[in-house]
Every structure is written in structure tokens, then in C-alpha cells.
Amino acid sequence: MKDTFYVTTPIYYPSGKFHIGTAYTTVLADSLKKLNQLRGKDAYLLTGTDEHGQKIQQVAQKNGKEPKEYVDEMAQMAKNLWKTMEIEYDDFIQTTQKRHETVVQKVFEKLLAQGDIYKGKYEGMYCVPCETYFTETQLVDGKCPDCGRDVVKMEEEAYFFNMKKYTDRLLAYYDAHPDFIKPEYRKSEMINNFIKPGLEDLCITRTTFDWGIPVLSDPKHVVYVWLDALLNYITALGYLSDDETLFKKYWPANVQIVGKDIARFHLIYWPIFLMALDLPLPKTILVHNWIMMKDGKMSKSKGNVIYPETLIERYGLDAVRYFLLREMPVSQDGIFSPEAFIERYNFDLCNDLSNLVNRTVSMVNKYFDGKVPESSTNSNNVDDTFEKEAQGYIEQFEAKIDNFEIADSLKEIWQLISRTNKYIDETAPWQLAKEEETEKLKDSMYHLIEYIRKIAILITPFMKDTAKNIFKQIGITDEKLQMWDTLKTNIQLKDVQVISQGEPIFMRLKAEDEIEYLKNIMKAN
Numbered sequence: 001m002k003d004t005f006y007v008t009t010p011i012y013y014p015s016g017k018f019h020i021g022t023a024y025t026t027v028l029a030d031s032l033k034k035l036n037q038l039r040g041k042d043a044y045l046l047t048g049t050d051e052h053g054q055k056i057q058q059v060a061q062k063n064g065k066e067p068k069e070y071v072d073e074m075a076q077m078a079k080n081l082w083k084t085m086e087i088e089y090d091d092f093i094q095t096t097q098k099r100h101e102t103v104v105q106k107v108f109e110k111l112l113a114q115g116d117i118y119k120g121k122y123e124g125m126y127c128v129p130c131e132t133y134f135t136e137t138q139l140v141d142g143k144c145p146d147c148g149r150d151v152v153k154m155e156e157e158a159y160f161f162n163m164k165k166y167t168d169r170l171l172a173y174y175d176a177h178p179d180f181i182k183p184e185y186r187k188s189e190m191i192n193n194f195i196k197p198g199l200e201d202l203c204i205t206r207t208t209f210d211w212g213i214p215v216l217s218d219p220k221h222v223v224y225v226w227l228d229a230l231l232n233y234i235t236a237l238g239y240l241s242d243d244e245t246l247f248k249k250y251w252p253a254n255v256q257i258v259g260k261d262i263a264r265f266h267l268i269y270w271p272i273f274l275m276a277l278d279l280p281l282p283k284t285i286l287v288h289n290w291i292m293m294k295d296g297k298m299s300k301s302k303g304n305v306i307y308p309e310t311l312i313e314r315y316g317l318d319a320v321r322y323f324l325l326r327e328m329p330v331s332q333d334g335i336f337s338p339e340a341f342i343e344r345y346n347f348d349l350c351n352d353l354s355n356l357v358n359r360t361v362s363m364v365n366k367y368f369d370g371k372v373p374e375s376s377t378n379s380n381n382v383d384d385t386f387e388k389e390a391q392g393y394i395e396q397f398e399a400k401i402d403n404f405e406i407a408d409s410l411k412e413i414w415q416l417i418s419r420t421n422k423y424i425d426e427t428a429p430w431q432l433a434k435e436e437e438t439e440k441l442k443d444s445m446y447h448l449i450e451y452i453r454k455i456a457i458l459i460t461p462f463m464k465d466t467a468k469n470i471f472k473q474i475g476i477t478d479e480k481l482q483m484w485d486t487l488k489t490n491i492q493l494k495d496v497q498v499i500s501q502g503e504p505i506f507m508r509l510k511a512e513d514e515i516e517y518l519k520n521i522m523k524a525n
């Protein structure tokens, strides 16, 4: 049986159109799924929408819709976007689906029966018009952060989860499993900011609204968002349902991807819920930073929002996927700016990648009528050094991606592309042709095609269409030659014929025009 690889995205709030931040998390998860599939694993990707809670109920009302009608439409919108972005998810969960709701109810009763959940009183600052509780620190000048009106101190009956009881077990788990939290600095953040000061018990039900999953044994309470939402990762696999096949096959997850704002819920509450249910914990929770704008967070009022569809329509999907993954360093926020986007397009995609393929294809046509020479047994310094360095970048890529350093792993691929471009200058094929050094010319063309083939394999998880296009242009139609396990050695290329008329994969853009265009779009959003 194949090794499995289960990867999840957070489930998104369907409260509006998804911007490039939401798209980022999903592209990341999709790329990891595709990478592991290429490496021969049975990979499974879950995404979905988080549909309960008062906010969603209010948004639906504003749109003149019943909540369920509204969330179903939004889930469809999400699916359409993921289709456009070629996200190959295996399941899409909506928390309003029966399969999820019944299991959340079962889990609640189980945890109640075993004493992890108890009934108490919830106290907070309440905004009556917004029907929402806030903590003291969320208030702005002592008033409601949403509408600016006065708030009142209120309390209501609620159920709580006894987090404190699990504190020591959680810390011991962190210690014994160094790969559980990536990047590592998030661990000390959790310990210092939340665990050391003392974990508060978590309020997990509400009685002030009804758009949620009712508690079976006390139906005036609905389960409040986080217990409901986090469980999606296992309810989608059929946990506690009549058919637990998928759950048995894929759980525990290999990697669960979350943004920094929801790190606390996934690094503290989620493992504790799993411990209480006596289930294994995911191998890794990967916390990423945010895509910001030059002037801070994306917001409509600042006129700096950008939607993935806008970019895809004009520049193509792969340029957008590349930019998102490449611009986000592991430990800081990334910045979206029209200038940076166009620069990556023109330099990385057009100058580096597209030109490498284009130049090579036309040389193979010119010197060998399009037939790729087989590798020779001659050995020379230029080729040996090139091979050694090129393989080094591939090894570095593997090391970085295994540590989930996505932007840096893409950087390694682009180092390999630059190194291959440099190899053209080093071997100067036009010179070899002039001097009729046919054997050396053959070696040069063979190496170029062989390493472009490897580059195409490496970019497949991130930019599948571009990879396919490259394989087509260099005549690598045999699927065996597109496989991950052919990266380590050099392959004999027998009967490989490049296409007779190569076409640029990415065309250079007029930078000023495009920057202007994007700025106008952002203002209009």
C-alpha cells in the first residue's frame, strides 16, 4: 500500500469574496498535495467553509437571504474559484452539512460525559445592537469595535472546556515532537504568550444566537465556532460515522496549514481536543504569515484589495501561483505590490525560465534538426561542474520543501534555472557550431534539455500547466521521463524530438502600463 499524505487548509468564513490572502493558503496546500503525489504518495487534500456563527447569520440577512441559502451560494463561489486556480481538492466540507453536525453533537456529549466539558457562566462586554460579546481588550475606547456604541457587562449560562487540565500534557507533547510546529519560533510564542500565563478554559457554547449546532442534551445552547470548526478536519474523513475508512486511512494529517491569526486555535485548542478524544495529533501544523499591502492590511476602505481572478485573467494562473508562493518568506509577512508582481513576471518567468526553454529549443532545431542528442560518455570540467552544482540545487530544494520553506524552495529552482542559463554562456554553442565541435555541441544540447526536463518536473506541483507546456516543447512526452524519481540521475534521452517551432511561455510585459493598470483596479475594488 502507498504511503498516505493528508493535507488541510483552514475552512474559510464565507462572509465575502475571497482575496489573494485566502488564495495563498489554498495554493500552498494544493502544491504540497501535488508534490507528494508526484513523490508517489496517496495524497488527500481537504478544504471547505466555516458556516456557523452570528456574523454569517448577519451577513446573510444583509443580503436578504436565509443563512443556509447564503452559505451554499458562497461555498459554490469558493468551489468556482478553486476550479479556476486548479486546486485539486479531494473533499470540500461545509460545517452546515449533516455529516459534520451529527458528529460534532456526538463529540460534545462524549466530552461532557467524561467531564472535560462543564456548565458555567460566561461574562463579557456585550454590544446589544451587534448582539456580540467582546473582551475588554477588544474594545476601542471602551466602546464596541464594530459599531462604536456603548457596551454593557453581561453574563450568560455557557459550557466550557477544561483546557487547564491538559496544559502539562500539551507542553510535554511539544517537547517530544520537534516537528509538530513549523516554523519553530511559533512554539515559544505559544508557550510565552498563552500557556505560561495560564490557559483559560474555553467557552464553547452560546445562547444569544441560534445559527449553530444545537447541543443535544441542552438545545437552547449552540456549539460556538471553534469546537465546531476544528472538528471539520476529522468529520470530513468520517470520524464517528458509519464509515470510518477514510479516517482510518488518512488520520493523523501530515500537515495542516493555518495563518498566523489562527495559530493559537490550532496549536493549543486543537491538540487538546484531540488528546481529550484520545486521537493522534497531526504530524505538523504549518503556520504562515500574511500577505500585506505596502500600506498595511488589505481593506476596501484603503482601496488596496486585489482578487485572484483579476490577476489570473490578465497574467495567467501560473504567474499568480508562482508569485504567491515565492513572495512569502517563512518568518515574515510578504508584500503584494503591482511593482513586485510585474518584476517577478518579467524577470523570473520571462527572462529566466521562458527564455531558457525558448533559446534551447531553437538551438536544438538549428543544430540537430530538432533531435536531442543522446548523452555522451565524454567527460569534461564544464559539464561535470555544471552537473554537480545543478544537482546541488535539486538537493537543496528537497531539503527546504521538506521543512516547508516554500518560498526558499522555489528560490532553489530558480537558482537551478540561472545556473542552466549560465551553462549556455559557458559552452557557447554558437561557437562550437562554428568550429564544428560536433561532440561538444551534442553534449551541450543534451545537458540543456536534460536539466530543463528536471526543472519542469520540479515546478509541476506549483505550476502544472507551465510544466506541461515545457515538456511539450522539449519533446518529453513519455510520462516516465516526467517522474520525480528521475531527478537524481541523468537519463538517456532516446528519440526525443523538440517541437519545430518553440513558443515563448511568458511574454515580456510593459512594466509601467501594467503597474498603472493594477493600481487602478485596486482603487476600484
Ligand code: MSP
Residues within 6 Å of the ligand: 009, 010, 011, 012, 013, 014, 020, 021, 022, 024, 025, 050, 229, 230, 231, 232, 257, 258, 259, 260, 261, 262, 289, 290, 291, 292, 298
Ligand atoms: N474560519 C476560520 C478558520 C477555521 S479553521 C478550523 C477563519 N477563516 S478566515 O476566512 O477568516 O481565514 C482563513 C485563513 O485565511 C486563515 O488561515 C487566515 O490566516 C488566512 N488569511 C486571511 N487573510 C490573509 C492574508 N492577507 N494573507 C494570508 N493569509 C490570510 O479564520
